[in-house]
């Protein structure tokens with residue numbers, strides 16, 4: 340696959356691996372974490388984000404929509420069942436209240452953008468991080484891109500949910516990766532299925548294989564989500580599990596409500612049990628103690 344759907348490209352990122360980085364957010368993720376901080380990249384299709392605060396109510400978008408998906412009386416404006424993501428409404432909106440999330444790139448056109456900041460990567464020890472969504476959901480393209488980046492001598496990292504076919508990942512991605520930021524969330528398989536929608540057996544098996552091959556190049560990341568992952572039972576079990584696998588480096592990702600409003604912009608339901616405030620430093624310090632055997636890497 341030589342074309343990928345990309346949700347965004349973030350330049351000058353400081354938290355997605357070492358140094359100054361450019362982060363590519365691929366569209367599409369097979370998991371459905373209620374706390375997702377990038378819910379606008381979950382769908383594998385282009386979609387329109389609506390920002391009510393910028394809408395001047397002119398109504399220009401309504402007749403422009405070929406699918407009749409826009410209703411000025413409707414909260415959120417867009418009927419997501421009718422919208423096909425064509426983006427015509429975005430072009431006519433004078434208030435920039437509508438934005439298309441998802442743009443197609445060929446490997447070469449994306450590479451050209453990513454190499455623009457090569458100097459920053461070189462002076463800071465940075466590089467490129469592939470994120471999402473889930474980058475391995477577009478594995479063929481990502482393999483081609485990583486191969487080209489390595490050919491250019493660029494440091495590469497991937498942020499993954501770990502839910503991928505191991506043979507494909509190991510066959511076409513792993514050799515081109517300097518760092519794997521690997522998320523684990525819930526230890527209990529039934530809870531993982533119930534809350535996130537897929538089994539965690541595949542994820543933990545992939546982590547075990549990865550640690551066996553590249554123990555120094557993996558950081559296990561644990562999101563600290565009140566009421567979901569940040570419970571004594573889950574954190575104890577997760578910490579024990581990844582320690583037993585031989586994981587050396589971990590990173591704890593404190594909950595932030597940032598994703599909630601982003602979900603609303605693309606018409607996704609928001610989990611009302613999630614707090615409106617970020618997780619405080621005291622809580623984070625508490626959970627860090629469970630990982631005192633690991634090198635804790637700042638997110």
Ligand code: SF4
Pocket residue numbers: 387403404405406407408409417421422423424425426427428429
């Ligand atoms: S993206 Fe296309 S189909 Fe969707 S609301 Fe806009 S104009 Fe209508």
Ligand code: SF4
Pocket residue numbers: 393394395396397398399400401431432433434435436437
């Ligand atoms: S065109 Fe833009 S500003 Fe005008 S009603 Fe539609 S969303 Fe609002």
